[in-house]
Amino acid sequence: MKAGLFRHGRLTRTSTMPLGDVAAIGAFVASDRPEVVVVGSVASPDPAFANALHAWAPVVEVNGASEGPIRSAYRTRDTLGVDRWANAVAASLLFPGRPTLAISLGTCLTYDLVSADGEHLGGIISPGFRMRARAMGEFTARLMVVDPPDTPALLGTDTEACLASGTHHGLLAELAHTISGFRHKQPGLAVVLTGGDALRFARALESGIFAHPFLTLLGLHALSLPARLASGTSSGPGR
Structure with a gap:
């Protein structure tokens, strides 16, 4: 489980901890009482963990169907993992006006393509490094x-x-072939890798491939803004 603290729109601290570790989360936020806690998870919700989060601040939950700063052409938004949606959003915000490909190298290998005009077009899911x-x-x-x-x-x-x-x-070879194929279809494509094995493969691929270890956290923060504005827990994108 990854956690990040944002202050005025900037990621200032991060931590990795066991899934559902309430004590670890408490220690992480103890010195910086947050205005809001943003949760995005592909795992089944844990009521006890959710209740603990509410003790620190209002909780905003985001998912693959949450409103975001880009559009999505994905046909089954209810099955779109929030991590994939967050990565697509973050990559697009990092490279505005350019087509982007967000690649996450975790348990599974996921690719998510966003057009230059800000539409999530879909992607690919295949077995990850350790799964293979x-x-x-x-x-x-x-x-x-x-x-x-x-x-x-x-x-x-x-x-x-x-x-x-x-x-x-x-x-x-899969990464190189897939990136080449998407670059052929989307000239000027920016490619961003994230996940546990991102640095390993960013170094092995050609230049022009970016690695960002906190891409998902950036995307979750961006996805939380509409809900935070609606609930009154944020005054704007800088919080």
């Missing part, structure tokens, strides 16, 4: 689960090295 490594170990009789180094050799000379190469270079 685990699948080969768990769905075969004799292969093992590996944790590949940052830059494994392309040619493996033993089974573990072959698995490491396939996991790393297979995902790298």
Whole structure:
């Protein structure tokens, strides 16, 4: 679980903590009493955790169907993960007037494309880095689960090295192919990577690929503004 503190529209502090850890959240906000707590989660809601958040400040929940500063052509907004929607929004705000591709390298690998005029066009979902490594170990009789180094050799000379190469270079090839395809369709495309494996692959890809570890937090903050204005918990985008 990631948390971020925004002050006058700027992200000033962040923390990573166990999911639903009320004590950790309390320690994080103790010295900076927030005006509002913004929650965006793809997991099932925990009533006890939600009640604890209400003790500190009014709570605004955002999801994949929340109103945002860009439009969306996604046909099933009720199934759109709030993380994907937040990443699409944040990438578009970072590069106004340009088409953007937000790529999150987490449990799953997600791509979300936004046009230059600010419309979320859709995306792609595929297995993430560690999911690929685990699948080969768990769905075969004799292969093992590996944790590949940052830059494994392309040619493996033993089974573990072959698995490491396939996991790393297979995902790298997918990224390069997908980015190239979207750049062909959207000239001037800005590409932003986020998630736990973003830096690993941003370094391996060509120049012009940006990595932003807090892209989702930026997007959640932007998505919360309409609800905060409606509820009176914000006077404008600078809060």
